[in-house]
Amino acid sequence: MAEHTYVHGYSTRESERLSDQAETLTDLLHHDTRYPAGSRVLEAGCGIGAQTVILAGNSPGAIITSIDISEESLRKAEQSVRQAGITNVTFRQADIFHLPFPPASFDHIFLCFVLEHLADPEQALGRLRPLLKEGGTITVIEGDHGSTLFHPDNAFARKAVQCLVTLQRQMGGNSLIGRELYPLISYAGFRDVHISPRMVYVDSSRPALVEGFTKLTFTAMVEGIGATVLEKGLMTREEWDRGIAALYRTAEEDGVFCYTFFKATARK
Amino acid sequence: MAEHTYVHGYSTRESERLSDQAETLTDLLHHDTRYPAGSRVLEAGCGIGAQTVILAGNSPGAIITSIDISEESLRKAEQSVRQAGITNVTFRQADIFHLPFPPASFDHIFLCFVLEHLADPEQALGRLRPLLKEGGTITVIEGDHGSTLFHPDNAFARKAVQCLVTLQRQMGGNSLIGRELYPLISYAGFRDVHISPRMVYVDSSRPALVEGFTKLTFTAMVEGIGATVLEKGLMTREEWDRGIAALYRTAEEDGVFCYTFFKATARK
Numbered sequence: 161m162a163e164h165t166y167v168h169g170y171s172t173r174e175s176e177r178l179s180d181q182a183e184t185l186t187d188l189l190h191h192d193t194r195y196p197a198g199s200r201v202l203e204a205g206c207g208i209g210a211q212t213v214i215l216a217g218n219s220p221g222a223i224i225t226s227i228d229i230s231e232e233s234l235r236k237a238e239q240s241v242r243q244a245g246i247t248n249v250t251f252r253q254a255d256i257f258h259l260p261f262p263p264a265s266f267d268h269i270f271l272c273f274v275l276e277h278l279a280d281p282e283q284a285l286g287r288l289r290p291l292l293k294e295g296g297t298i299t300v301i302e303g304d305h306g307s308t309l310f311h312p313d314n315a316f317a318r319k320a321v322q323c324l325v326t327l328q329r330q331m332g333g334n335s336l337i338g339r340e341l342y343p344l345i346s347y348a349g350f351r352d353v354h355i356s357p358r359m360v361y362v363d364s365s366r367p368a369l370v371e372g373f374t375k376l377t378f379t380a381m382v383e384g385i386g387a388t389v390l391e392k393g394l395m396t397r398e399e400w401d402r403g404i405a406a407l408y409r410t411a412e413e414d415g416v417f418c419y420t421f422f423k424a425t426a427r428k
Numbered sequence: 429m430a431e432h433t434y435v436h437g438y439s440t441r442e443s444e445r446l447s448d449q450a451e452t453l454t455d456l457l458h459h460d461t462r463y464p465a466g467s468r469v470l471e472a473g474c475g476i477g478a479q480t481v482i483l484a485g486n487s488p489g490a491i492i493t494s495i496d497i498s499e500e501s502l503r504k505a506e507q508s509v510r511q512a513g514i515t516n517v518t519f520r521q522a523d524i525f526h527l528p529f530p531p532a533s534f535d536h537i538f539l540c541f542v543l544e545h546l547a548d549p550e551q552a553l554g555r556l557r558p559l560l561k562e563g564g565t566i567t568v569i570e571g572d573h574g575s576t577l578f579h580p581d582n583a584f585a586r587k588a589v590q591c592l593v594t595l596q597r598q599m600g601g602n603s604l605i606g607r608e609l610y611p612l613i614s615y616a617g618f619r620d621v622h623i624s625p626r627m628v629y630v631d632s633s634r635p636a637l638v639e640g641f642t643k644l645t646f647t648a649m650v651e652g653i654g655a656t657v658l659e660k661g662l663m664t665r666e667e668w669d670r671g672i673a674a675l676y677r678t679a680e681e682d683g684v685f686c687y688t689f690f691k692a693t694a695r696k
Binding site for chain 1: 572574575577578579581604607608610611614615621622623624625627629631632633682683684686688
């Protein structure tokens with residue numbers, strides 16, 4: 161995955177968004193991933209380290225190797241991890257399709273928000289599998305933009321979300337990948353594939369999620385593609401503004417916002 | 429709600445579908461609803477008793493009154509309850525908008541798959557509220573057809589599901605009501621409103637749900653409106669057949685099907 165194909169870009173705001181996302185979703189997505197002390201873990205596609213900090217924090221005795229294709233992201237990831245006082249992570253620049261590790265190097269592999277950006281996620285899983293020891297586990301977490309539900313419902317907001325799907329597809333990715341994890345991981349040769357959907361449900365009785373998820377994670381992510389959407393003529397400026405306003409509207413007193421992540425675990 | 433406005437009709441197959449639905453969804457939807465012995469419970473809109481049997485089975489000491497507007501449904505409900513050997517339910521024909529009970533008659537109120545069929549669900553909740561004792565609870569379970577996700581994705585299947593939404597709206601109902609429970613119940617004057625989304629996630633590692641939910645509950649429900657869809661020209665015969673085939677396709681080895689119910693609890 162070349163750096164310029166990452167749909168969300170590499171802006172400062174995007175870095176903040178990823179951190180916000182990890183912070184508000186930590187419990188929901190990560191609470192049940194704890195690796196034993198001494199186990200060797202590969203985090204494939206660590207990006208700026210938003211998940212790395214959580215992963216390493218939850219498994220302080222594990223020996224974690226985190227790779228990413230982007231040197232710039234890796235620098236940010238290293239900085240985050242250092243600032244958090246974490247010492248059990250080694251970073252390495254690497255392409256997920258050309259992995260520089262001997263077979264059976266790891267007890268566990270972890271990927272979060274990575275497959276959605278790849279043109280051939282099944283091939284990536286196929287390249288990762290030999291790196292696992294027999295009986296080792298893989299854990300994959302992905303979103304699915306098609307799971308987005310909100311009240312009040314709004315056609316412009318739905319269209320804005322659809323633009324995200326369209327742009328990611330144009331870049332060779334798939335932002336509807338969450339629902340596909342079961343066949344993808346099965347076809348890649350793993351066994352005991354188990355999928356656990358995790359819905360982020362937000363209404364005004366959950367103010368931290370209204371801020372942390374509806375506004376700062378999801379709507380900020382959609383807003384981040386605004387310039388590209390207008391440039392490509394996918395929506396008019398007026399439609400776009402109405403769509404974004406409608407997404408913020410769901411964060412009001414009587415609004416509701418839902419999004420589902422899918423967490424998969426499987427065994428070699 | 430007049431009998432003829434019930435979108436799914438009153439056929440034998442529909443009766444079977446509702447029973448299938450309740451059987452496969454029992455744990456997911458009902459496991460956390462248990463009323464104390466001696467408490468008075470109103471089930472509003474019991475239909476043919478698919479939920480009544482579960483409700484009464486889970487709360488064998490509660491004194492349950494189940495109402496419905498349809499005499500025919502009530503007869504089936506009574507029969508189901510009798511066959512299950514349940515003795516703590518009294519049935520009564522009544523309109524949810526004109527309830528024949530004095531104020532503060534009940535400790536708890538329970539509604540499952542009822543509000544979606546009403547033109548004014550907030551008014552119904554407003555009529556129910558005075559029947560609760562101070563501090564009594566209301567529990568509401570509803571689906572949301574907009575939450576339907578499947579793999580392989582298919583435009584005709586999505587269009588077929590959308591027909592269900594359209595027809596239910598034409599009859600004055602709202603099959604996207606699940607996401608709206610928080611504001612609806614809040615506006616009706618209840619407090620401590622808590623929403624718990626319950627996704628039914630189905631892949632081929634869960635064969636009972638493939639049969640019981642994807643095929644016998646959801647796809648059967650969509651198939652049930654086929655004649656009306658064709659009659660009203662909402663889809664052509666070919667489109668419809670392709671949509672239904674695509675829904676069945678999601679029940680194959682590599683298919684995935686997801687649907688989310690929303691369960692609300694609140695207090696007077």
